[in-house]
Amino acid sequence: MTTEDSFVAHRGLLFTVAYEMLGSAADAEDVLQESWLRWADVDPAQVRDPRAYLVRVVTRQALNRLRTLSRSREEYVGEWLPEPLLTSPDVAEDVELAESVSIAMLTVLETLGPAERAVFVLREVFEMPYGEIAEAVGKSAAAVRQIGRRAREHVAARQPRVRVSRSEQQIVVERFLAALHTGQLQELLEVMAPDVVLITDGGGVVAAALAPIHGAEAVAKLLARASSAVSESETTPVWLNGAPAARIETDGRVAAVSLVVENGRITRIHAVVNPRKLTRLDEPAELTR
Structure with a gap:
């Protein structure tokens, strides 16, 4: 060779x-x-x-x-977040690999x-x-x-306490996107854990929260306000870093959103909006071990 x-x-x-x-x-x-x-x-x-x-x-x-x-x-x-990668569902078949490349683990x-x-x-x-x-x-x-x-x-000491199945992750992503479409505060609150944390990465290039936002009420209110600019056609379930996630487009700007799920509810939302980190969302990356 x-x-x-x-x-x-x-x-x-x-x-x-x-x-x-x-x-x-x-x-x-x-x-x-x-x-x-x-x-x-x-x-x-x-x-x-x-x-x-x-x-x-x-x-x-x-x-x-x-x-x-x-x-x-x-x-x-x-806040600095890892660069999200579009992946094929096959990556999730190797559970250890999928966990190791998840946005939560890389963070x-x-x-x-x-x-x-x-x-x-x-x-x-x-x-x-x-x-x-x-x-x-x-x-x-x-x-x-x-x-x-x-x-x-x-x-x-820092990684998610509960490993969820791919199907459970998909269900929660779908519930989250449905709640985002309606913009109803109660629906958003129901899909999130009380101590949920929202982290956004704009890198100073686009508007984003400069510090994590804590608590379901504060996160739900922010998302409810933002949902008015999001139509159903602009939200797409995708596979990011070996897990079900979402691509959301508003006013021509793209966000790659990864969720950490525990006990059927979202405990952490990672939203990358820095366009310099969103160049790998069109073709699945080859991840293997």
Whole structure:
């Protein structure tokens, strides 16, 4: 197999690794380009396991990118959310993968340090041996085990408490869109948990709340006001990041809306309206592990 063939064969996996580490498809593509340039200089005959080798290269490039991105994200206007990706329903068939690329999980991963994020992704999602992870992140296997334990505890304390089925998620998305169409306050309140949180990401490019909005009443009132500009033809159920979600268009502006559902009600609404993050909604991304 040629150098190019090996890279192409593993491209879906490599993109998924980079995307989970960065939360940005654009940055993940840049990492893949940088990784390809390094791989192109390698003699494939000298590489025993091209998959593991390529994952190491991508991990190192993603770590470099994460460190340079940290300052720009600190200076980001308003709330920062991951870049949503259109996905096929097939991604949801791999439950672990779908959970790992969900907007909710990527938001939690954003609270980890670069090394912790890399170790968590490579170990918990891609099940890489500690020795290979150690080579990828430039630390000892013992240190990687400690980092992995801390990262697991950190994520477990912040991720959604209940895993819902795909069908339950679809039902709640449909109820949410129906309530949004009517704009009736009571219907919106019924589909949301009392402690629901709405997070919007406009990036300073378009109008969006600069801080999370807490509580069903406050969120429902905001959505009821916004619903007057939304017609039924402008709301589309879609698959985003491996889960049922919604694409909403108002006055020519698009919002990608992902919901976290627990016990049949919405506990978190992630709405990305920054147009720079909405360029990947026309063709399903290839996510695999």
